[in-house]
Amino acid sequence: MSGHAAIEVRQASKTYLSKQDQVDALTAVSFRVMPREFVTLVGTSGCGKSTVLSMIAGLIFPTEGEVRLFHEPVRGPSRRIGYMLQQDCLLDWRTVEQNIALGLEIQGQKSDEMMKHARYLLNELGLGHTLYQYPSQLSGGMRQRVALVRTLAVQPDVLLLDEPFSALDYQNKLHLEMLVTRVLKQQGMPALLVTHDLEEALAVSDRILVMGGQPGTIRRTMEIPNDLRKANPLDARAHPLFRPLFQELWGEIDQ
């Protein structure tokens, strides 16, 4: 079974060391993300959600336990991962076109063909006209969409989302949620989202992992009913099942 998982975290613990102190951030975290699955980590701030994501992205390593990406142990950043942060992190000295090329440049796979694909994605997200503009000329929602194109341009096999919708206003947040879920479904790409927004978690995911405690661990797994999964993030919020599940999730977090 585990052989099919896109992401597998096994008994991972993380301890941060400093001169004065050691802080246990995570203890014995285990979960899997299957192909085509959208999994969300929720929990109060400081429960280690982002630490889990950084471990999968290969930016930090677990003190104990193991992280696997398509069966392979994670030993550093992988080309198969697309990573999106809360901040759009667009480089303000680069045009939109140069920004979406950043990942390709770093990975040494910038070619006419790859750039054509990147521009195609930009067009798909309704930003074709911004190609030669600078980030300072774009609105917050547009900037985050450019960041999405930059992430997708390297053609990753799995998407890691570290609260990418949190800094946006409600309308833009909804738009981007719809966009991301649509892209993921189209490409059949698995994703792991970290958020503290419970509504968002319910609206976009197939499965929610509730984290908590100090050090953080997974307290509960909530499978989202099929009806809700199929609905897009906007319709899901209006679904009769939505409120009760929200209450349940809220009770879980609140302890």
Place this chain on the structure above:
Amino acid sequence: MKKKHHKPHRSQLHANYVRRIRIQEFWVVFTRIALLVLFIAGWEYSADAGWIDPFLFSSPSRITELFIQMAGSGNLFHDILVTTVETILGFALGTLGGISLATLIWASPFLSRVLDPYLVVLNSMPKVALGPLFIVAIGAGYGSVLAMGVAITIIITTLVIHTSFQSVDRNYLRLARSFGASRGQLFRKIIFPASIPDMIAALKVNVGLSWVGVIVGEFLVSKDGLGHLIIYGFQVFNLNLVLMSLLIVAVCATVMYKIVYWLEKRLLKYRMAE
């Protein structure tokens, strides 16, 4: 229909607004020029009327006369050229050297920690006090003057740029590392370009500083250059010469500053694009 009615009203409003701004701008420029004319005229008149001693404070006509006389002989341009070249060289070497040193220190966190206290000491020290050392080591010539221009800019540039390298938004680095960026790539793609605004700021400061270094250097050693003219004029009590040289320094320094300012506008055009 309503819009049609609305439009001339708005353009009238706008025209009034533009006119008000233009009038303000005109008065600013006018007052500026008036102040200068008034100052020069007042200076000239005070000297002629004997309110101030023209032997000590010179006068605009005496300075102009001297300028024409010296410009005619060609020596003046030689002095201007020498000082300007020294300053540009000192400024360029100091700034580039500072950026290179900062890069070197960034490349090795160990070196950075080792050198930190030395940089602090060097930075706190008044660099012009090194003058005698330079003269002994390099000799009383252009070399020492140049060394002074470099010394006064290089340490502060190193410190400022290194701090700038370190204060690049961590999320940018996170992003680049998630793409698998090496340390060299982090530097080339993110850290260095992100620090360009700070480098331009350093350039602006260094324009002023390198003039200080070179003029003081010329006070100490040189046989030509504007600094030499100033100190020579002082020694023979020719205040016309001192003031004329000062004015030329002011003009040259302003021109250099303007060039850097223009460079800033060009390099940072993405910031102006709103």
